[in-house]
Amino acid sequence: MIGTIGFLVQDTSNLWRWLLSASLYTIACLSTAMLLGFVLGTLGYFLQGWFDHTIFVYAALPHAELALIGLLAVAYAVSDIGLLRLPRPTLRQAVPITWWRWWKPYGAALVYGAALGIGVMTRIPFGAFYVLCAWCVVKGDAAYGAVLMGTYGAARALMIFPASWGLYCHRSAIAAWLSGPLFNLWRAQWILAVVLVIFGTLILVSTVLS
Amino acid sequence: MISLRQRLQCLPLLFGGISVGLLLALSTRISNETKFIEVVLVTILPFLLAILTGVAKTTTA
Numbered sequence: 179m180i181g182t183i184g185f186l187v188q189d190t191s192n193l194w195r196w197l198l199s200a201s202l203y204t205i206a207c208l209s210t211a212m213l214l215g216f217v218l219g220t221l222g223y224f225l226q227g228w229f230d231h232t233i234f235v236y237a238a239l240p241h242a243e244l245a246l247i248g249l250l251a252v253a254y255a256v257s258d259i260g261l262l263r264l265p266r267p268t269l270r271q272a273v274p275i276t277w278w279r280w281w282k283p284y285g286a287a288l289v290y291g292a293a294l295g296i297g298v299m300t301r302i303p304f305g306a307f308y309v310l311c312a313w314c315v316v317k318g319d320a321a322y323g324a325v326l327m328g329t330y331g332a333a334r335a336l337m338i339f340p341a342s343w344g345l346y347c348h349r350s351a352i353a354a355w356l357s358g359p360l361f362n363l364w365r366a367q368w369i370l371a372v373v374l375v376i377f378g379t380l381i382l383v384s385t386v387l388s
Numbered sequence: 389m390i391s392l393r394q395r396l397q398c399l400p401l402l403f404g405g406i407s408v409g410l411l412l413a414l415s416t417r418i419s420n421e422t423k424f425i426e427v428v429l430v431t432i433l434p435f436l437l438a439i440l441t442g443v444a445k446t447t448t449a
Binding site: 252255256259260261294297302303304306307309310313326327329330331332333334335337338362363364366367368369370371372373374375376377378379380381382383384387 | 390394395396398399401402404405406408409410412413414416417429430433434435436437438439440441442443444445446447448
């Protein structure tokens with residue numbers, strides 16, 4: 179991912195053009211991520227009323243939806259290390275490379291940013307993404323959803339600045355750089371799995387004990 | 389390709405995570421600052437998760 183995007187925002191002849199395309203990418207990524215959170219939060223808001231009247235588990239366990247999020251987080255943590263298969267719905271497996279060829283550099287930076295900010299336009303190896311989406315729905319607050327997913331989008335987008343600068347500095351050794359520790363998928367998966375399982379257990383136990 | 393052995397080697401880490409989560413949850417129960425700690429944890433953790441997911445997704449996927 180970062181190899182593609184890094185090159186995309188660098189496909190320019192000077193610093194200002196690089197800065198403009200990287201900024202366009204960042205703005206688009208942040209905007210669509212916030213939009214996703216807003217939509218999920220709004221969906222949750224409307225679902226809450228329906229849940230309150232229809233789900234019988236509420237009678238036995240208040241805040242059952244939080245317990246479900248906890249279970250989901252633990253399950254996706256186990257799935258992230260490959261010991262359990264869980265659905266990981268996406269709209270596409272990858273953002274089409276043709277977009278880059280057609281619209282480069284600024285148009286491509288915008289559409290790549292917009293597509294990647296939504297999250298589901300590429301393969302998702304981290305279950306934490308789905309847990310965050312579910313968390314937005316459970317919270318049922320559009321503003322909170324926009325801020326939470328906006329944080330995800332910002333973290334995702336802002337990485338492009340140091341990373342593309344790194345690509346620029348290590349242009350002669352890109353292959354070695356891309357296979358370095360920063361780009362190790364397996365390591366990232368188990369680190370996120372541990373954070374996810376802490377989050378899940380905390381939510382689950384807090385809900386059950388409350 | 390990650391082998392089954394490598395995957396199983398991660399299980400202690402997951403159990404460690406479960407233990408940490410359990411300890412945090414129980415410590416908020418017995419602490420005098422229960423509400424404060426609970427709010428901080430439940431407020432901060434999703435954002436930490438969001439940052440880590442965003443960084444990991446960009447740098448690896």
